[in-house]
Amino acid sequence: MDIHTGVRWLKSEYGERCEHVERDVAAAFAVRGETDSFGPVSRRVVCEACDNAAQVEEEDEVVQCNDCKARHPRRETRTWEAYDFYAPQGDVALVLCHACWAAPKHVARMARDAAEEEAEFGPRKPPIPVLADDRYDVVYPDEDY
Ligand SMILES: [Zn+2]
Ligand SMILES: [Zn+2]
Numbered sequence: 516m517d518i519h520t521g522v523r524w525l526k527s528e529y530g531e532r533c534e535h536v537e538r539d540v541a542a543a544f545a546v547r548g549e550t551d552s553f554g555p556v557s558r559r560v561v562c563e564a565c566d567n568a569a570q571v572e573e574e575d576e577v578v579q580c581n582d583c584k585a586r587h588p589r590r591e592t593r594t595w596e597a598y599d600f601y602a603p604q605g606d607v608a609l610v611l612c613h614a615c616w617a618a619p620k621h622v623a624r625m626a627r628d629a630a631e632e633e634a635e636f637g638p639r640k641p642p643i644p645v646l647a648d649d650r651y652d653v654v655y656p657d658e659d660y
Contacts, residue, residue, distance in 0.1 A: 531559035582615035595621070598632035 536543045544563040561569065574590040593616055594608040615621055633639065 531557060533559065533561040533565040535562040535565065536560050578610050580612040580615055581609040582611055582618065582620055585612060587612045595625075597628050599635075 532540075532543075542562040543560050545561055545566040547559050547561055547566065547569055549557045549559065574588060576589045577586050578589050578592055579586050580592060589610075592610050592612050594610050595616075596608045597606065600606045600608065611621055
């Protein structure tokens with residue numbers, strides 16, 4: 516897309532811009548979507564600096580661990596979704612701190628989820644092992660295929 520088409524597209528498609536893109540639309544770097552639990556609610560065109568700042572802000576946002584109820588910055592947590600996770604149905608992804616992720620409670624939860632998935636869809640095919648060429652020679656020395 517040439518820059519003029521791009522500029523027109525940015526202006527027509529998205530009302531929200533950071534002050535830097537507002538001043539010089541060529542600074543447009545990314546489109547950030549603001550989301551709530553129902554999905555994207557608004558979009559904002561930002562420059563690279565604002566995109567990075569927003570990223571940091573997201574990672575610094577304090578969230579509560581589902582299991583230990585302690586509050587952690589988002590970067591110290593992971594989110595987990597069950598195999599049949601379906602947001603429009605009201606399912607909520609679990610937020611877990613790294614300690615709880617490795618704790619027996621969550622390990623059991625993941626095992627149960629895998630078992631339920633298997634009961635519904637049958638056993639998963641084992642992943643095909645990918646061997647580097649040199650390992651290949653070690654595993655199958657001098658064999659003729
Ligand atoms: Zn900016
Ligand atoms: Zn926790």
